Amino acid sequence: GRLREVLFFPCPAACVERLFAAGRSPCPCPLPHGVETSFSRLLSHLLSARVSVDVCMFAFAHPQLRRALLLLRGRGLAVRVLCDRDYVKVNGSQIGLLRKQGVCVRHDVSAVVHMHHKFAVLDGRTLLTGSLNWTTNAVQNNAENVLVTDEPALVRPYRREFQRLWDAADPD
């Protein structure tokens, strides 16, 4: 069947260690455990990628989402992150860290067009899109949505738009 899911935020804080370290010993952190939230669903989708992850994100400052991309990069996936030129230097931005740790990052070059997208395409066939920037503040404090689907007629335009923006962006 087709994947069709909608996640709403804000969501309560909960531990997501189990998603990173399946089968390891119980986590001692003070957050609630064994709780499924919109954020843990988002992270689960992301970590289910097997081949490639293309992220087109205005604001990327969530450390757990950066960690997820690095884990996927370490597993050999092709990970590409396209971000807004002005946001790269913002306090808390994870872009510098991603780049240092080997993730392919580009930012839009236009001084006129502002990159405001918030979507990701996994394995070229699963789309995550909505209002949610990948920041802790948005996850915890904002009313936001993320639509998840693998409907080809919806995924294909985003995949193409990503490639178009990627080709037009500055690799520097």
Next chain:
Amino acid sequence: GRLREVLFFPCPAACVERLFAAGRSPCPCPLPHGVETSFSRLLSHLLSARVSVDVCMFAFAHPQLRRALLLLRGRGLAVRVLCDRDYVKVNGSQIGLLRKQGVCVRHDVSAVVHMHHKFAVLDGRTLLTGSLNWTTNAVQNNAENVLVTDEPALVRPYRREFQRLWDAADPD
């Protein structure tokens, strides 16, 4: 068949008078005519509503989109607009005008949660959602997306979330 369409922005400026005044005499304005753009598609979808329009929008400052809602209101549709508390007073916000002209407007009450959605549900069965705020700047200058679908499994969660947020919002 299912409606599955994705609109990307920015898009070139073009005249949309024909969408408001079908069959009237040629428009004398200086913008290009007879051009279909992402914005004219968005406006066409909106103006195709027959029963109700629910808009949940962080930033609403586009005069043509306000005009579309007023036209629909004039046709007898139930039009509801839910917006961010802090954005209501922003320069260029169309919220005050909408309210004056009889559209039902509420803003979120929480001082903590920031309403960041950008979606609309038409006739309870067509969803428009994405990164695009309803502002002239976003339409003309930002890289943005709007996904349009009538897939019930995707529309239903947004319809419910709208009602939940509407019920929780301040009618004042």
